[in-house]
Amino acid sequence: MTQAQIENVAPQGADPKVLGVVGKGKRRRRVFWIFFAIALLAVVGGVAYWQLGATQTTNVRYQTRRVERGDLQVSVTATGTIKARDTVPVGAEITGRVLAVHVNFNDPVKEGQILAEIDTEQLKARVEESNAQLAAANASLLNAKASALEAKQKYERTKALFDQQLTSQQELETAEATKKRTEASVASSSSQVTLAQASLKVAKTNLSKAVIKSPINGVVLDRTVEPGQTVTSGLQTPQLFVLAADLSQLQLNVQVDEADVGSVKEQQRATFTVDAFSQQTFDSKVLAVKNMPTSGVSVVTYEAWLEVDNEKRLLRPGMTATSTITVDERKGVLLVPNAALRFSPRARPQSTGFSVNQLLPTNRMRRPGGNGGAGAGGRGPRKPGVYVLEGAELRRIEVETGATDGVRTEIKSGEINEGTEVVVSVMETTNG
Known part of the structure; x- marks a missing residue:
C-alpha cells in the first residue's frame, strides 16, 4: 500500500509517519509467511521421499559363465579383390585398320589362335x-x-x-x-x-x-577393339585384349592393416566370402605378403596374396571379398569369456533412503587416486583377473592370459579350472 493510499484510508487527524511504519510491518509479515510455507513444503516432501526410499531394497544378481576347455583360433580380417593369377595383355604392334575380330568376351582360346586381323x-x-x-x-x-x-x-x-x-x-x-x-x-x-x-x-x-594371335591357352577377359577401328602403334602398344591363363586358379589380393601384418605368414589358412555368394565360405591360403606398403589417408596397409581354388567357376576376377586369415591356433586350452576379464564390481549405496546432505552443496572435491588406485599408492596397473562368487561375496583371482579371438581368451595360469563359474556382468533390481 502506497503512502497516498494510506493517507486516503487513514482517519482524520492521524499522523502520516505512523501510518507508513504500520504498512511496512505488514509487508515483512507477508514475506515471512511465504518463506515459512516453502520451507514446510520442502520438509514434508523430504520426509515423504525418505519414508518411500526406506521401504525400497536393491537386489543384485550376478551373471556367470563357465570356464571351458577347447580350441581357439586367432584371426585377422582384411578385404580385397579377386584377380586372375596370370593375365596377358595383347596389343597391336603395327599401325593399321582392323579388318576382323574373331573372339569375344569369355571365349576360350588356344595358343596361336587368331584373335584379330589388321589390313x-x-x-x-x-x-x-x-x-x-x-x-x-x-x-x-x-x-x-x-x-x-x-x-x-x-x-x-x-x-x-x-x-x-x-x-x-x-x-x-x-x-x-x-x-x-x-x-x-x-x-x-x-x-x-x-x-x-x-x-x-x-x-x-x-x-x-597384322595377324594378332593368342600367346597362351586361356580365356578372353576383356576386348577393347572393334572391326573398322584404326590402331596406332607408338611408344606404348595399344591394348586390344586381356587374356587369363586359367580361371580355375585365381588370386585374392587383400590389404592387411599394419597392426596385423606382423602375424600374417605364408601358407597360413584363410577363408573368405563374396557378396555374390554371401552364404558360402571359400577356403584359401596365404601365398605371399608384400614388403612394399600401401599408404592412404592416415592408414598404412600391406598387400597379401591368397590362393583361390575356382574349379567350380563360381568366382570371377574383380569380385570384392572379405577374408579371415587364421594367424594362431591353440588346442585344448582353458578359455574364459572376455567379458569376465573386463568385469569390475562397482561400489553400491548402502540404502536408497533420503539424506538432507543430498540437497546441500559441497566444497569437497575428489582427489586424484583417492580410491586407492595406482595414483594413490603408486602401484602400476593390476594384472588381469576374473571374479568368482564365494557365497554372496566376490573374490578376485589373478590369471595369466594368452591368445584371444576377441570373444574368448586363453588362460595360461591361475586358480581357476575347467567348470569354474566366473562373473561376467551384474544386474540390479529395486523392490518396494
Whole structure:
C-alpha cells in the first residue's frame, strides 16, 4: 500500500509517519509467511521421499559363465579383390585398320589362335618394295664383283710386265688403284645387300604382325577393339585384349592393416566370402605378403596374396571379398569369456533412503587416486583377473592370459579350472 493510499484510508487527524511504519510491518509479515510455507513444503516432501526410499531394497544378481576347455583360433580380417593369377595383355604392334575380330568376351582360346586381323595392303606393298631393293642390291654386288675380278687380272698382267721392265711404274700404280677401288665397291655392294635383306625381314615381320594371335591357352577377359577401328602403334602398344591363363586358379589380393601384418605368414589358412555368394565360405591360403606398403589417408596397409581354388567357376576376377586369415591356433586350452576379464564390481549405496546432505552443496572435491588406485599408492596397473562368487561375496583371482579371438581368451595360469563359474556382468533390481 502506497503512502497516498494510506493517507486516503487513514482517519482524520492521524499522523502520516505512523501510518507508513504500520504498512511496512505488514509487508515483512507477508514475506515471512511465504518463506515459512516453502520451507514446510520442502520438509514434508523430504520426509515423504525418505519414508518411500526406506521401504525400497536393491537386489543384485550376478551373471556367470563357465570356464571351458577347447580350441581357439586367432584371426585377422582384411578385404580385397579377386584377380586372375596370370593375365596377358595383347596389343597391336603395327599401325593399321582392323579388318576382323574373331573372339569375344569369355571365349576360350588356344595358343596361336587368331584373335584379330589388321589390313595388310600397305604391308604387302612394303614387302614387295623390299624384295625389289634386295634384287637391285644383289645385281649391284654381282657387277662390283665382276669389275673387281677384271681389275685384279689387269693388275696382275701389269705387274708381270713391270717385272720384265716392259711397262712403266705409272701403269702399275694405276692398275693397283683400280683394283682397290673395285674391291671397295664389292664391300659397299655387299653392305647394301645386307641392308636390303634386313628391310625385307622387317617388312615380312610387320606383315605377320597384322595377324594378332593368342600367346597362351586361356580365356578372353576383356576386348577393347572393334572391326573398322584404326590402331596406332607408338611408344606404348595399344591394348586390344586381356587374356587369363586359367580361371580355375585365381588370386585374392587383400590389404592387411599394419597392426596385423606382423602375424600374417605364408601358407597360413584363410577363408573368405563374396557378396555374390554371401552364404558360402571359400577356403584359401596365404601365398605371399608384400614388403612394399600401401599408404592412404592416415592408414598404412600391406598387400597379401591368397590362393583361390575356382574349379567350380563360381568366382570371377574383380569380385570384392572379405577374408579371415587364421594367424594362431591353440588346442585344448582353458578359455574364459572376455567379458569376465573386463568385469569390475562397482561400489553400491548402502540404502536408497533420503539424506538432507543430498540437497546441500559441497566444497569437497575428489582427489586424484583417492580410491586407492595406482595414483594413490603408486602401484602400476593390476594384472588381469576374473571374479568368482564365494557365497554372496566376490573374490578376485589373478590369471595369466594368452591368445584371444576377441570373444574368448586363453588362460595360461591361475586358480581357476575347467567348470569354474566366473562373473561376467551384474544386474540390479529395486523392490518396494
